[in-house]
Every structure is written in structure tokens, then in C-alpha cells.
Amino acid sequence: MSRIQLRPLSLDDAPQLLALEQTLFDDPWSLPALERFLQRGDPALGLEEGGQLVGYLLCGKGADEADLLRVAVRAEKRRRGLAVKLLQHLFKALESAGVGALYLEVRLSNEAAIACYQGQGFETLGVRKQYYPAPGGREDAMLMRRYLNAAERAAD
Numbered sequence: 037m038s039r040i041q042l043r044p045l046s047l048d049d050a051p052q053l054l055a056l057e058q059t060l061f062d063d064p065w066s067l068p069a070l071e072r073f074l075q076r077g078d079p080a081l082g083l084e085e086g087g088q089l090v091g092y093l094l095c096g097k098g099a100d101e102a103d104l105l106r107v108a109v110r111a112e113k114r115r116r117g118l119a120v121k122l123l124q125h126l127f128k129a130l131e132s133a134g135v136g137a138l139y140l141e142v143r144l145s146n147e148a149a150i151a152c153y154q155g156q157g158f159e160t161l162g163v164r165k166q167y168y169p170a171p172g173g174r175e176d177a178m179l180m181r182r183y184l185n186a187a188e189r190a191a192d
């Protein structure tokens with residue numbers, strides 16, 4: 037069995053990312069959106085096995101705060117700790133960069149992702165009504181936050 041390696045994503049990965057987006061999400065990012073993101077230099081991590089991406093994470097980074105935009109793992113590779121591996125690498129990178137908190141929105145119906153985020157220390161802040169497009173209407177989002185260093189948490 038080949039090893040799964042974590043590495044930063046580059047512009048060359050955009051076509052593979054597009055294919056994953058279209059497989060894994062109902063509202064996939066477009067190729068131009070992925071290319072624009074990859075050129076920004078914000079955190080973009082991939083998990084590669086035998087030359088193929090099996091998971092990835094995209095994060096928008098500001099000076100003090102960051103937004104988790106995507107984390108996804110191929111269906112046949114799930115429940116092996118790969119999302120956690122991506123998230124924990126991101127937490128360390130953001131902490132080193134002095135970022136205090138990581139925010140995200142997630143569909144209320146996405147129980148797997150919510151369980152994963154809760155297990156990684158995210159807390160629920162509230163619900164954004166009708167935030168996502170959904171078949172036959174719109175779907176609410178849960179807003180979550182994870183502090184990235186003890187000082188921020190103590191100041192809350």
C-alpha cells in the first residue's frame with residue numbers, strides 16, 4: 037500500500053481539485069475560483085497517495101482570523117483520520133503565523149463534518165439562516181469557531 041503524504045497545493049493541482057469538487061460537493065468551486073484561490077498563497081493542503089489527491093483543505097487567512105473554506109476526503113478513504121490530519125496541520129501553521137481563531141460554516145445536515153469539527157475543538161456560535169443553496173430551496177449553516185492559542189481563549 038502506498039503512503040499518504042501531506043503537501044501544500046499549487047496551481048498545477050487545480051484540475052485535480054476541480055474533479056474532486058465536482059465529485060464531493062453539490063456546490064463545487066469552478067476552475068477559475070480554484071485557480072484564483074491557489075494563487076493567493078493562503079493555506080491549501082493536499083493529501084496525496086500514489087500521485088493522486090485523496091483529500092484537501094482550503095483556508096482563507098487574515099492577520100488575526102482565518103476561515104476554513106473546504107476540507108474533503110475521497111469517500112473510499114474516509115474514517116481513517118485524514119481530515120483530522122489536515123486540520124491539525126492547519127492549526128499548527130495558523131498558530132505559528134499568530135492567527136488567533138479559525139471560523140467555519142457547515143451545513144446543518146452535514147453530521148460527519150460537524151462531528152469531525154466538534155472532535156477538533158470547534159464550538160458552535162450560532163446558525164446562519166438559509167445560507168446554502170440546496171435542492172428545492174436553501175439550507176441553514178452552523179457557524180463554528182476554534183481558538184488557536186490559549187491567550188485568545190482566556191481573554192474571551
Ligand SMILES: CC(C)(COP(=O)(O)OP(=O)(O)OC[C@H]1O[C@@H](n2cnc3c(N)ncnc32)[C@H](O)[C@@H]1OP(=O)(O)O)[C@@H](O)C(=O)NCCC(=O)NCCS
Pocket residue numbers: 060105106107108109110113114115116117118119120121142146147148149151152153155
Ligand atoms: C467531513 C469529512 C471531511 C471527514 O473526513 P474523514 O477523513 O472521514 O474524517 P476523519 O477520519 O478524520 O474523522 C474524524 C472524526 O470525525 C467524526 N466523523 C467523521 N465522519 C463521520 C461520520 N460519517 N459520522 C459520524 N462521525 C464522523 C468522527 O468523530 C471521526 O473520528 P472516529 O473515526 O475516530 O470516530 C468527509 O466526510 C468528507 O469529505 N465529506 C464530504 C465533504 C464535506 O462535507 N466537507 C465538509 C464541508 S467543507
